[in-house]
Structures are given as C-alpha cells and as structure tokens.
Amino acid sequence: MQLQQLRYFTAVADTRHFTRAAEREHVAQPSLSQQIRALERELGAELFHRARGHITLTDAGETLLPLARRILADTETARREVQEVAQLRRGRLRLGAPPSLCASLVPDVLSAFHATYPGVDLIVSEDGSQDLVRALADGELDLALIITPLPGQAPALATAELLREELVVVSAPGRPAPVAGRRTRIRVEDLRGRPLAMFRRGYDLREFTTAACRAAGFEPTFTVEGGEMDAVLGFVRAGLGIAVVPSMVAERSGLRVTPFATPGMHRVVSVAHRGDVSPPRAARELDRILRAHLADGTP
Amino acid sequence: MQLQQLRYFTAVADTRHFTRAAEREHVAQPSLSQQIRALERELGAELFHRARGHITLTDAGETLLPLARRILADTETARREVQEVAQLRRGRLRLGAPPSLCASLVPDVLSAFHATYPGVDLIVSEDGSQDLVRALADGELDLALIITPLPGQAPALATAELLREELVVVSAPGRPAPVAGRRTRIRVEDLRGRPLAMFRRGYDLREFTTAACRAAGFEPTFTVEGGEMDAVLGFVRAGLGIAVVPSMVAERSGLRVTPFATPGMHRVVSVAHRGDVSPPRAARELDRILRAHLADGTP
C-alpha cells in the first residue's frame, strides 16, 4: 500500500471517473488504472464496480475510503506541522540565564525573539550557572547563558564566549559616595568593611564578589543578604549598603554608579548548549539575535 | 513522503539506532539512511540529532513521530478492515423478499448464512416484487427474491430463475374439504364463490390469485382481506375461508392442503440484483447458499 495509491483511490471515489481522476492527479489514465489494480490486488478485494459510465464503490471500497482520507489528511498535517516547527512558526525554547542577566539583557533579547517568532513558547529558568549547566546536560534546557570559566569541568557542553561584562558599584544617590575626594573609581580594597547588600546564595555575582574580596585579603561585610536582583537594588536605594552589579544592570537602576579602577572588574558571559547534539533551530536563532543585539547596542 | 519512509523513521525513533532499525525493517543500513535523508530533504527539516551512539529526535522529529505512528496504524487498520469485509467477516447484506418467501424459505437460508458469516448484518425488506425491483434499482437492496415474470420491464436488473413454487389451497382441518367427493385436487373454477381469506394489497399472491380467477372467468370472493401471511393462515384456521398459498408455506401451517388439479398452479421465484454492477460478495454468497439449500432440501 502506498500513499500515491490511496490518493488515486480517493480521486476515483470523488470523481466516479478514472479518466477525470487521472486528470486531477496529473497522471495518465493507464497509470492510475494500474495503481488502483495494484492496490486491489494487494488488499485482495475489488474497490470499484466498473460499470460503464457508472463507477461506484464496492463494500471494500466504502470501508477503505474514510481511512484513506484520514491517512492522506494526516500526511498533510504532518508535513505542515514539521515545517512550522522547522520554520519556528511553532515550538518551544527553554532558556536558562543567571538572574543578573535576566534583569538586563534577557528581556530585551526575548522581546526581539518573540516579535520575530511569536509562535514559539519561551520558558526561562533563572538560576546560577552551575545549576544551569546541570539542567543543560539533563536536557532540561535548550540554551543557557552562563558565567565562564566554570569552576569544575563542564559535562560535554559547547560554550561560546558572548560578552565581557563590566562590574561596577552602585550606591544611593543621596548618600555619601563610596569613594572620597576627587576619585571617581573604586578599588576592591575599598570594599573592606563597607556595608554590602548581597544576593542570595546561588547568584554568580555573590560568588564572584566574595572571591574578589578574598583575593584582596579580606572577608566582605554584608548588611543585608538573600534577596533577588531587584531587592538588592532596593536595599541600596534605601541606603542599606552598596552592591557590586554588572554595569548593564547599574545603568538602568537609577543609582549612583562607581566603576572599578583599572583594570576594573569583569566577568565573561558565554552561551552554552549540549555538545553532543546540535541545539534546536530556535536556540540557534536566539543565539543569532543575542549577538545581533549586542553588536547593535554596544558600539 | 512515503509510508516506507515513515516506517523507517519510526524504526529509528524506536531503536535510536540506524543499524538496528535497518535490521528491524529487513533492509540494508545505507538504504534506510538514504530514505531518512530523503524524508528530511522533502520536509525541509532534520529529524534526528546524529550524535555518535546517541541518536535523538529533533523538535521536528518529535512533531512528526506521533503522526507517523498514527498514519502507519491507520494503514494497518485499513488493510484489516478491507480484508474483513472482503472475506465476509464483517459487512452488511440487504435482502428483499416477498412475504410468502419470508415465511418459508428465507428464515432457513438466512440462518444458514448467519451461521457461516456471523459478522455480516442482515437486513430484510419484506415487500411486493414490484417495490423490491424499484428498491434494487435505487441501490437500497443488494439482492432480492422476486416473482417472475414481472409485469412491466425491469429497469436494468439481472434476474436468474431460482425455483418453481407450487401453489395449493389451505383450509381448516375441522371444516368441510374445499372439494367434494373422492376428489383430492381442486381446480381454479372451484374457487368461484368460495370464501377466500386474502392478503393485503402488494402481495404477489394476491395479484397472482385474482389474475388466475379472472382468467377462469370470475371475480374471487373475499370474506376477509388485508392481513399478512400469518394473519391469513390464522383466518383460515378460524374457518373464515380458504386461501391460496405456496406449498412450502402450506406444509408448515398445519392446515389441510389441497393441491390444484393438473397442470397445477405455479409461480416462478427468481433472484435479482442490479445488472450494471456485480453484487457484493455477501450477496453472491447468499445466492450460493440459497441454491445449495434448495438442491439439498427438495430432492
């Protein structure tokens, strides 16, 4: 049994005419007759009463017709659905990103992606890089933005550097600046003993900041800790302390921004996906939009 | 898109292995790879992530899989259903017959048919020959038993003589015999003035009997008329009159049977179906059983 044969069969059933059915199917009449014969032979039953000028379905033909129609309709559906998914008219994209990026880069990029591919469902997992890496490896995510380098060895991931993010100190505008005198830049050592508003455990920024302080020989001082990005910015705004955040976040916070002294503080954001399989088209497309967005917004 | 390709596709999806899928489908591995490639090319989307030793479905593949399974299942269903209908394991047979035959021959034959083909639904239309002929031509019946010759010209029917039925007179056992003296046979003329129990209009027997009386030069006398076969036999049993019925019916009625004098009264029963199309297999099979039953029961 072949789909072509079912198509010919329904054409004859519709037109009640071999010649006209052949025309409809853009095939010579003998070819169509032959295929119908082949189908009948395979099924072991005549499908049509071949009376002169009066082709009608046999019992077997009547039985086959609805199933043939359904099968053909399903093939059309299959073709369409696959192409819709392939062309990103439908689908799903599971993106992981650390909270700091979810508060800055991610919304803009996802907005652009959604404008281009409104049929694709977007699912964002906001988590620390290590958890994101695990989720990627477990197939729970299609793509993740992570902070590199990772402490341990990544389990079969493909990562590509995306951007170098500058870290800055934010403080409340009405309060004394975090550095005295004419200086407009801060050093890590200046954080010693300064009250910091700190993110909850799991934030890459928390690990990064404490690691930097320890490298400078002291343990950072927290006045309040445990909140998400917005909460920490709120703490700073309320004068509870200062905080180290990416410049991208700092710029849109409305807080006083103090960059670090040369060479500054940086962290590298990379795009990661499973290394053993190529990511879904939606993921590749998001990656493209990400890079376009960065190339466009930062020159 | 071809059914074979969908089969190969599901085989790979099931086994997550091209080589093993090829074995399962009894085909060389390159042939299967080629067909998958062809399917992917036609759909414009990769269906599998081809990672070493780790074949997984892409989004497009995940989308296609359930539809492919359904299509393949439908083809199997189609194959099975058509063959069941063709082999009379299922189906429908619409038989028309005049009431006199429905009271005698038809139940036995349908019983035999049903014993052989229990899956075939039997639908009986009990009606006069002329109505049956019309129903046949309109495609409402597959097969009909009719009394021949028909008065008018049959509209494109194929008829084949089935049996010659002898007509006899039935009367109530406790009543005087319809013929006096030593005679055991009756003539049509003897019906003149005799009270007859007569069938409702539409019965072939009614037309046949009145026609015979008229041919003998008199109009028959009805004491009661209008019932079906059983009712008429009941009237006779109750002594309301005598009746002309086929011998086959008379024999099982328990009434006194008086045959007609030589050459007797006969009518011819034929099997009819549409002449422009061959009847369904169920109808041909019933015809066979009919003839077998008659050859078996009357020697």
Next chain:
DNA sequence: AGCAGCGATAGGGACAGCCTATGGAGATCA
C-alpha cells in the same frame, strides 16, 4: 453503421530504491 467516450492492456523508457563496498569519525583498549 459509424463515431465518441471510457477503461483495460501492451510495451518501452526513466527513475527510484536497494544492494555491496567503502569511507571516515568517535569510542575502546592494549
């Protein structure tokens, strides 16, 4: 009787699908 319409049949050509042989990239192990 002749003609037109329609489906079946015959015969030949092109192409598709299948085969075997082989290539090439990882994984495994000595």
Next chain:
DNA sequence: TGATCTCCATAGGCTGTCCCTATCGCTGCT
C-alpha cells in the same frame, strides 16, 4: 599512541516499478 571496533554516510551498479504512448474492446449515442 596506535589498532580496532562501531556506526553512520557515501559511491556505484542493478533491478524493479512507475509512468508514458499507443492501442484495444466495449458501450451508448447519432
């Protein structure tokens, strides 16, 4: 590190199948 194995992709040849044109046979109409 090199040898081997596994597994999928590619190449080339062959066969079967599908489609084509030409034609036949039958039926119904003029």
